[in-house]
Amino acid sequence: MADTAQSQPQHQPQPEVKAGTEPQTIVTAIVQPEGPDAETTEPIPVEVDLNQVYTFDELVLHNKDGDLWLAIDGTVYDLTKFSGEHPGGKKILLGVAGTDASKKYRKYHGDNILKRYAYEYKIGTLKIEVKEKESKGFFSRFKKKK
Numbered sequence: 001m002a003d004t005a006q007s008q009p010q011h012q013p014q015p016e017v018k019a020g021t022e023p024q025t026i027v028t029a030i031v032q033p034e035g036p037d038a039e040t041t042e043p044i045p046v047e048v049d050l051n052q053v054y055t056f057d058e059l060v061l062h063n064k065d066g067d068l069w070l071a072i073d074g075t076v077y078d079l080t081k082f083s084g085e086h087p088g089g090k091k092i093l094l095g096v097a098g099t100d101a102s103k104k105y106r107k108y109h110g111d112n113i114l115k116r117y118a119y120e121y122k123i124g125t126l127k128i129e130v131k132e133k134e135s136k137g138f139f140s141r142f143k144k145k146k
C-alpha cells in the first residue's frame, strides 16, 4: 500500500517564551543599502533591543574617549568604535559625548546618514523624563493680582 502519510508541516520546536515576558530583541528597521551595490544587495534587517531604555543619568556617564555614547532623536548610540572612523572627526563627537546631540547632528547631516551608518551602533532608547512644573492649581490663573 502506498504511503498515505503526506508531507505534513513539521512543527519545529519554538523558543520558549514564558508567560508575561516578551522576546527582548525586536526588528526595528530594514535598511536598504545604497550606492553602487544597492540593486544587488539584500536589505539588512536591523535588530535592536528596544526594551533597553537608558536614563539621561546613565547616558551622561559615557562621555569620554573609549566610552562614547550619545543620543539622537531619542535613540542611544554607542559610538566608541565609530568615533575613530567618523568622517567629521573624533573631537567633535567627544564634544557632545554623553549628551542629546540631536540638534548638532542635524546641523551636519541629512536623515540618510543615520539609516546608512548608525544602525549598527544603536544600543537602545532614551527615557523621556518630563520635569513637572510646580503646580499652581487651575484656579490660580483667574485670581486677581493684588
Ligand code: HEM
Residues within 6 Å of the ligand: 070, 072, 077, 079, 086, 087, 088, 089, 092, 093, 096, 101, 104, 105, 108, 109, 113, 114, 117, 118, 121
Ligand atoms: C550616529 C552618529 C553619527 C554618524 C553615523 C555620523 C556619520 C557621519 C558621516 C557618514 C559623515 C560624512 C558625511 C558625508 O560624507 O556627507 C559625517 C560628517 C560629519 N559629521 Fe557626523 N556622524 C554622527 C554624529 C555626528 C555628530 C553628533 C556631530 C556633531 C556634533 C557630527 C559632525 C560631523 C561633521 C562636522 C561632519 C563633516 C561635515 C562636512 O564635512 O561637511 N557627526 N558624519
